[in-house]
Amino acid sequence: MKLDEKGLLIVLSGPSGVGKGTVREALFKMEGHDLVYSVSMTTREPRAGEVNGREYFFVTREEFEQKIKDGKMLEYAEFVNNYYGTPLDKVEEQLKLGKEVVLEIEVQGAMQVKEKMKDAIFIFIAPPSIEALKNRLHSRGTESLEAIKERCEKAKREIGLAYMYDYIVVNDEVSNAADKIIAIIRAEHAKTERTIDKYKKLLEVK
Numbered sequence: 001m002k003l004d005e006k007g008l009l010i011v012l013s014g015p016s017g018v019g020k021g022t023v024r025e026a027l028f029k030m031e032g033h034d035l036v037y038s039v040s041m042t043t044r045e046p047r048a049g050e051v052n053g054r055e056y057f058f059v060t061r062e063e064f065e066q067k068i069k070d071g072k073m074l075e076y077a078e079f080v081n082n083y084y085g086t087p088l089d090k091v092e093e094q095l096k097l098g099k100e101v102v103l104e105i106e107v108q109g110a111m112q113v114k115e116k117m118k119d120a121i122f123i124f125i126a127p128p129s130i131e132a133l134k135n136r137l138h139s140r141g142t143e144s145l146e147a148i149k150e151r152c153e154k155a156k157r158e159i160g161l162a163y164m165y166d167y168i169v170v171n172d173e174v175s176n177a178a179d180k181i182i183a184i185i186r187a188e189h190a191k192t193e194r195t196i197d198k199y200k201k202l203l204e205v206k
């Protein structure tokens with residue numbers, strides 16, 4: 001019997017432009033873990049190079065709204081006039097298989113997961129500064145000036161919610177941030193409250 005069989009739900013969140021996606025990619029390239037990425041659903045248009053089913057499941061507003069009505073989303077949010085959300089079925093399936101499921105989502109959605117999944121681990125990816133965030137959004141070149149301004153204002157409000165999370169990881173260096181997240185996941189697995197019941201069962205085995 002393995003002591004630690006249950007999958008963990010890991011929520012990476014933080015303001016847009018903080019580099020959540022880059023940190024997540026670095027995390028998945030690291031060795032020695034069994035992480036599964038939960039591909040989100042969105043109504044926004046695919047950007048150049050994005051593939052349906054890899055970066056996102058790209059759907060229409062009607063399709064997304066139907067999923068909401070059918071209770072098929074773990075969480076969702078409207079962000080810059082588009083829906084983004086996490087399909088529930090895959091997350092549940094992977095957790096049952098004992099996998100570590102990683103969500104990379106914005107703050108509103110993370111707060112919904114916090115209501116529903118008490119056992120999840122919430123990691124806030126923070127920018128080293130608002131200036132750094134603004135620069136990142138500019139250099140990405142995918143947003144208009146107006147949209148960047150809007151995202152920065154929103155980011156400030158979201159940083160104010162960081163206290164709701166279990167951990168805050170500053171994205172000063174991508175590899176640094178990814179290392180910290182792996183360390184957090186390892187430590188979470190060793191938490192007494194996650195393993196004590198199974199440990200007790202182990203003692204009962206003759």
Ligand code: 5GP
Nearest residue numbers: 016040041076077084085086104105106109
């Ligand atoms: P982008 O359009 O730049 O890919 O994403 C915009 C924002 O939506 C990012 O902050 C991203 O993390 C967030 N996002 C991506 N997928 C989801 C999701 O499934 N749920 C929520 N709530 N936010 C998401």
